[in-house]
Amino acid sequence: MAQESLTTPTERMATADGKLGAKVVSQPEQPAGGPTEEELNPWITQESRFDFAAKKLNLDDGMWKVLREPTREIIVHIPVQMDDGKIEVFTGYRVQHSMARGPAKGGVRYAKNVSLDEVRALASWMTWKCAVVNIPFGGAKGGVICDPHSMSQGELERMTRRYTAELMEFIGPEKDVPAPDMGTNEQIMAWMMDTYSMHQRQTVTSVVTGKPLNIGGSRGRLQATGHGISVVCDCALQFLAMPAKGCRVVIQGFGNVGSNTARLLFEKGYTITGVAEYDGGLWNEQGIDISALLRHRAELGTITGFAGAQAAESPDVITRECDILVPAATENVITSANAAELKCRILCEGANGPTTIPADEILADKGVLVLPDILANAGGVTASYFEWVQDRMGYFWTEAEVNERLDRIMTDSFHDVISYAQTHGVNNRIAAYMLAIDRVAYTTRQRGMYA
Ligand code: NAD
Numbered sequence: 001m002a003q004e005s006l007t008t009p010t011e012r013m014a015t016a017d018g019k020l021g022a023k024v025v026s027q028p029e030q031p032a033g034g035p036t037e038e039e040l041n042p043w044i045t046q047e048s049r050f051d052f053a054a055k056k057l058n059l060d061d062g063m064w065k066v067l068r069e070p071t072r073e074i075i076v077h078i079p080v081q082m083d084d085g086k087i088e089v090f091t092g093y094r095v096q097h098s099m100a101r102g103p104a105k106g107g108v109r110y111a112k113n114v115s116l117d118e119v120r121a122l123a124s125w126m127t128w129k130c131a132v133v134n135i136p137f138g139g140a141k142g143g144v145i146c147d148p149h150s151m152s153q154g155e156l157e158r159m160t161r162r163y164t165a166e167l168m169e170f171i172g173p174e175k176d177v178p179a180p181d182m183g184t185n186e187q188i189m190a191w192m193m194d195t196y197s198m199h200q201r202q203t204v205t206s207v208v209t210g211k212p213l214n215i216g217g218s219r220g221r222l223q224a225t226g227h228g229i230s231v232v233c234d235c236a237l238q239f240l241a242m243p244a245k246g247c248r249v250v251i252q253g254f255g256n257v258g259s260n261t262a263r264l265l266f267e268k269g270y271t272i273t274g275v276a277e278y279d280g281g282l283w284n285e286q287g288i289d290i291s292a293l294l295r296h297r298a299e300l301g302t303i304t305g306f307a308g309a310q311a312a313e314s315p316d317v318i319t320r321e322c323d324i325l326v327p328a329a330t331e332n333v334i335t336s337a338n339a340a341e342l343k344c345r346i347l348c349e350g351a352n353g354p355t356t357i358p359a360d361e362i363l364a365d366k367g368v369l370v371l372p373d374i375l376a377n378a379g380g381v382t383a384s385y386f387e388w389v390q391d392r393m394g395y396f397w398t399e400a401e402v403n404e405r406l407d408r409i410m411t412d413s414f415h416d417v418i419s420y421a422q423t424h425g426v427n428n429r430i431a432a433y434m435l436a437i438d439r440v441a442y443t444t445r446q447r448g449m450y451a
Pocket residue numbers: 180181182183225252253254255256257258276277278314328329330331333350351352353377378380381
């Protein structure tokens with residue numbers, strides 16, 4: 001079936017009828033130097049895709065206005081005493097996009113380049129992601145502008161506790177449940193849980209997910225995003241009638257998502273030919289031994305210098321020939337500047353927002369099968385949902401039980417998105433948005449407007 005696609009914001013507006021998409025965003029000419037600021041703004045990207053999907057759904061004007069903007073945007077300025085005795089003030093955000101289907105849910109990011117637009121986009125993507133996998137959560141995201149790698153454990157703990165305290169009345173198991181994202185981890189979640197619990201005068205484990213196992217974490221959560229990615233890769237290969245054995249995979253980012261994806265695909269018999277990190281890439285046509293690479297990284301703190309592969313330039317690795325490319329690092333890594341160079345059959349988005357709108361168009365022309373972020377990386381939030389359920393029950397599942405439930409949800413969601421795309425003649429990304437918007441709009445209508 002022919003698929004309509006979302007091209008530039010200018011073309012998007014031409015397809016809208018003036019009701020959806022009142023804000024006209026013109027596409028400035030592409031400077032010779034690379035993608036425009038607009039192409040790289042995650043909120044504009046999110047809005048554009050939302051508008052396009054809403055238009056395809058014939059979403060009424062009122063519901064479009066409700067779902068387009070976040071419900072609440074909180075900005076906090078966090079004073080922290082640094083180790084040298086000086087006071088530093090960090091800016092933090094928490095954006096709650098929707099709570100229609102359940103408590104808001106979403107990670108907390110610590111990074112130097114966090115911005116309100118980025119957090120807004122990530123919060124909206126959480127709403128759509130939770131709806132795609134049909135779990136009872138809305139969407140939220142948090143972020144603090146800081147460089148976590150240059151801060152001591154003490155400084156990170158004081159900043160985390162004050163950030164949590166500033167959000168005290170806005171978060172909670174029935175309100176908004178944070179989780180780890182880039183720059184945050186199990187330890188940060190433990191401090192958030194403890195700070196919240198101190199204010200409540202009782203231990204409330206279900207206020208955050210992604211916690212250490214002994215304080216209410218779930219088995220399987222740490223590797224769940226990679227696990228989910230491996231399941232949708234299996235589904236995509238079946239869909240394209242391609243064998244998993246010998247399937248060549250390139251992965252960008254070797255953090256939580258990238259390294260777990262690499263390990264799980266390697267264990268399933270996929271051939272990981274390339275890995276790209278910040279400080280360099282690796283290439284081995286015969287396949288990289290991921291267990292050995294993980295040991296190397298654990299010892300030296302970097303993937304570079306690994307003897308089982310040739311060194312390669314990181315940006316070059318993602319454009320080499322492969323069957324599946326998994327960007328698992330950060331946003332805007334596949335843009336109008338490099339999309340034409342990609343030589344993958346399947347793009348499986350481990351990161352949130354790795355592909356820009358102009359890049360989507362180029363990939364569509366090349367016939368790349370895209371497994372969009374709000375489907376492909378939803379294994380993490382699905383296991384977070386399991387953690388929240390187990391905390392509230394006080395009864396914990398085995399890893400096999402977690403994985404069995406996760407496999408079922410990821411497999412069903414893959415098929416839901418593929419069949420939605422086929423039925424409506426849209427690409428997988430727009431299909432995932434449409435499926436999600438339809439579910440959130442349905443619940444919002446059912447609940448009615450409180451006035
Ligand atoms: P992480 O911080 O553990 O890992 C990110 C890795 O990517 C780091 O090793 C970093 O050095 C590397 N990196 C950053 N920029 C890079 C670049 N330009 N080129 C190559 N490598 C680069 O973070 P994570 O938790 O693995 O998250 C990665 C992505 O996945 C983010 O977009 C995040 O929002 C998304 N995500 C994470 C989860 C989760 O459960 N952790 C769930 C869903 C989505």
